[in-house]
Amino acid sequence: MSPLPPSPNLCQNDTSKTDANGRFFRHPEPEKPRTRIWPVFLSFKGCPGRCVFCAQPVQSGTRPQPLEATLDALERDLAAAVRDGRGPYELAFYGGVFTALPEPWPARFLAAAARFRQAGVISRVRCSTRPDACSPPLLAQLADQGLSLVEIGVQTFDDAVLAASGRGHDAAASRRAARQIIEAGLGLGVQLLPGLPGHEPATLARDVAETCALAPEIVRLHPCLVVDGTPLAALYRAGGFSPWPLETTLDALAAAVLPLWQAGIRVARLGLAPEPGLEAAVLAGPRHPALGARVRARALLALIAAEVRALGCAPAGLAAPRRFAGELFGHAGELLQAYADLGLPRAGVRFCDREDFHLRVQAV
Numbered sequence: 001m002s003p004l005p006p007s008p009n010l011c012q013n014d015t016s017k018t019d020a021n022g023r024f025f026r027h028p029e030p031e032k033p034r035t036r037i038w039p040v041f042l043s044f045k046g047c048p049g050r051c052v053f054c055a056q057p058v059q060s061g062t063r064p065q066p067l068e069a070t071l072d073a074l075e076r077d078l079a080a081a082v083r084d085g086r087g088p089y090e091l092a093f094y095g096g097v098f099t100a101l102p103e104p105w106p107a108r109f110l111a112a113a114a115r116f117r118q119a120g121v122i123s124r125v126r127c128s129t130r131p132d133a134c135s136p137p138l139l140a141q142l143a144d145q146g147l148s149l150v151e152i153g154v155q156t157f158d159d160a161v162l163a164a165s166g167r168g169h170d171a172a173a174s175r176r177a178a179r180q181i182i183e184a185g186l187g188l189g190v191q192l193l194p195g196l197p198g199h200e201p202a203t204l205a206r207d208v209a210e211t212c213a214l215a216p217e218i219v220r221l222h223p224c225l226v227v228d229g230t231p232l233a234a235l236y237r238a239g240g241f242s243p244w245p246l247e248t249t250l251d252a253l254a255a256a257v258l259p260l261w262q263a264g265i266r267v268a269r270l271g272l273a274p275e276p277g278l279e280a281a282v283l284a285g286p287r288h289p290a291l292g293a294r295v296r297a298r299a300l301l302a303l304i305a306a307e308v309r310a311l312g313c314a315p316a317g318l319a320a321p322r323r324f325a326g327e328l329f330g331h332a333g334e335l336l337q338a339y340a341d342l343g344l345p346r347a348g349v350r351f352c353d354r355e356d357f358h359l360r361v362q363a364v
């Protein structure tokens with residue numbers, strides 16, 4: 001791996017404290033909700049065109065079908081869930097532009113969701129959409145009809161990158177949509193797509209700072225992959241695009257998740273879900289079966305490195321919550337040397353039944 005990711009701003013980590021025994025701090029990741037997501041894939045429905053990177057049917061593992069068939073299948077499957085006593089679930093409309101579906105489809109989907117909410121199998125309803133499909137009257141209407149949260153595909157706040165990606169909207173549209181979603185009383189989600197044409201790790205750092213300022217409830221980080229059949233694949237084959245290398249991506253994502261966590265923002269997803277058929281369709285790009293775990297481990301390393309610096313002397317050891325035992329040293333121990341360089345070899349780290357981390361100044 002490259003040198004340690006940039007240090008988090010410890011001023012934001014108000015759980016840290018130092019006493020005669022060393023330094024104590026907590027992992028900043030917000031708690032995950034227990035509700036499971038019930039995804040409904042709309043496969044390009046409502047899209048005004050095709051963004052260069054997008055291959056919805058492959059990414060979601062769902063064949064395109066008419067909205068009537070999607071609604072019928074949803075109602076049938078939710079009725080079965082009620083009969084079986086499953087749930088509750090958060091219903092999530094992904095893979096298209098929910099707020100740009102032709103009338104009366106948003107209302108029909110939300111009416112179905114409301115019926116199953118009454119039956120106790122649905123707890124919330126969210127959708128993903130484009131920033132330029134979020135007018136205040138529409139958001140107010142959808143909130144009245146039971147929508148709870150809107151995820152906007154921001155991708156980046158860099159206008160040149162958005163133009164090169166064929167998005168058809170600028171960063172101002174994303175900022176406006178985020179504000180309007182919150183003003184409508186809806187939860188906000190932000191989707192970022194690091195590694196698009198012209199996008200650099202430094203641009204991602206600026207995207208994350210802007211995202212923190214918008215105070216969304218959740219963020220998704222999907223590093224850009226080259227999927228066969230997309231305009232980006234043609235550009236890649238013509239030598240006009242190179243995706244980020246895996247190492248660059250892991251470090252950039254690790255540097256991105258820490259400030260998000262410290263701002264109280266949940267990172268709901270790192271990388272695409274491993275749908276059958278996706279791997280075979282990916283021509284190039286940063287992917288790894290344990291991408292999320294590797295990013296989380298590097299983020300934790302950066303946090304601990306910053307705490308060691310704040311300690312102001314060589315640590316005598318680290319006591320860590322047991323739930324981080326499988327994560328701390330990274331995938332296949334790839335971070336062991338980095339911890340040793342911090343003065344924390346494997347023998348100096350122990351895992352205990354505690355909630356906070358303790359950097360010891362003397363062996364106990």
Ligand code: SF4
Pocket residue numbers: 044047048049050051054055056095096097130153
């Ligand atoms: S990224 Fe969103 S708007 Fe663009 S083609 Fe894919 S689903 Fe449609």
